[in-house]
Amino acid sequence: MRSSNPVFSRADGFNGRGSASGMSYPTQGSPQYAPPAPQYGGQQYGGPTGGAPTGYAPASTERMTIDSVVQKTGLTLGVVVVVAxxxxxxxxxxxxxxALTTLYTLSMVGALGGFALSMVNSFKRVVSPGLVLAYAALEGIFVGAFSKAMEAQFGSGDGTGLVMGAVAGTFAAVAGTLAAYKFFDIKVGQKFRTWVVAAMFGFVAVSLLDFVLGFFSADIGVNGFGGMGLVMSLVGLGLGVLMLILDFDFVERGVAAGLPERESWRAAFGLTVTIIWIYIELLRILAILRGND
Incomplete structure (x- = not known):
């Protein structure tokens, strides 16, 4: 079953096409090894004969694990925090x-640079740890500048109000979603996946349209700090939680498929993208609510 997250779609194992024997890329020249592929979630991993995908060969004895994903995610988020x-x-x-205008300009530079690198990382066949960390650094600039601007406009100014609330809320959202995913044994079906992806693309399209209309003073306020902005941020927060469920599902599939350890960086990148999304939406919600007091 193919991943709807473009971050994970470049790795076969995240889409149910890897094999338990491991996976490498076409540049590897070692002989192929094709044991019977395991069953996971009702879908067989591997090529047409149940073994390694055509053109792939074992690349490493190191395999991606939950621990390696957690470690790489922690390192990537650590870079975001330090730079922020x-x-x-x-x-x-x-x-x-x-000074406030400078912060907004800096946040836009970080956001656009991070977006550009996110596209590169999403479509690279072989994940690059350096590019993942570079993305984290640019997102750190965005997060730090945007957070400071929000705190200056709507908070106490020292980071103890909006920012701490958004950080705590993000931790709670990630921990709560992970707990629900494991304890309630949430199964990600195709209809759920399709709905979440369609909603995500619709959300991004509306936000971009409003951003462009803003240059002509014709925006509808979905990126603003009024009632429409609050509704959009609440929708965005909900989508972030649903995308986190998809992330957990595809990481679990990647581990079960026996992907090489380097794919932990791809998983870390995908999780970082979603966690930053959740943080920004929470920060906007708190800012709007504080501004309406």
Missing amino acids: VATWFLTGPITDPQ
């Missing part, structure tokens, strides 16, 4: 509107 904190302190105090 550095951005917060290096930009200095907000003493005038120009």
Whole structure:
């Protein structure tokens, strides 16, 4: 079953096409080994004969595990946090509107740069740890600058209000979603996957349209801090949680397919994208609610 997350769609094992014997890419020249492929979730992994996919061969004795995914995700998120904190302190105090404009400009640079690298990472056949960490650094600039701007406009200004609330909420959302996924044994079906992906693309399309319309003073407020912005952020938060469920499902499938250890970086990248999404939507919700007090 193919992953709907473009981050995971480049790795066969995340889509039920890897084999338990491992997977490498076509550049490997070692002889192929094709034991019977395991069954997982009602779908067989492997090529047409039940073995390794055509053109693939074992690349490493190291296999991706839950522990390796957690470690790589922790490192990637650590880079985001370190760069975000550095951005917060290096930009200095907000003493005038120009300083706030600078923060928004910096956040846009980080967001656009992160988006560009996310596209590169999503469509690379072989995951690059360096590019994943570079993405994390750019997202750290975005998160740090945007968080400071939100805190300056709607919070206490020292990070103890909106930012801490959004961080705590993000931890709660990730932990709660993971607990529900494991304890309730959530099964991701094709209809659920299709609905979430369609909703995600629709959400992004509406947000981009509103962003473009803003240049002509014709925006409808979905990216703003009014009632429409609150509704969109609530929808975005819900979508983030649903995407997190898809992420957990595809990581579990990748581990079961016996992907090489380097694919832990791809999993870490996908999880980081979703966690940042959740944090930003929570931050916007808190900012809007504080602004309406």
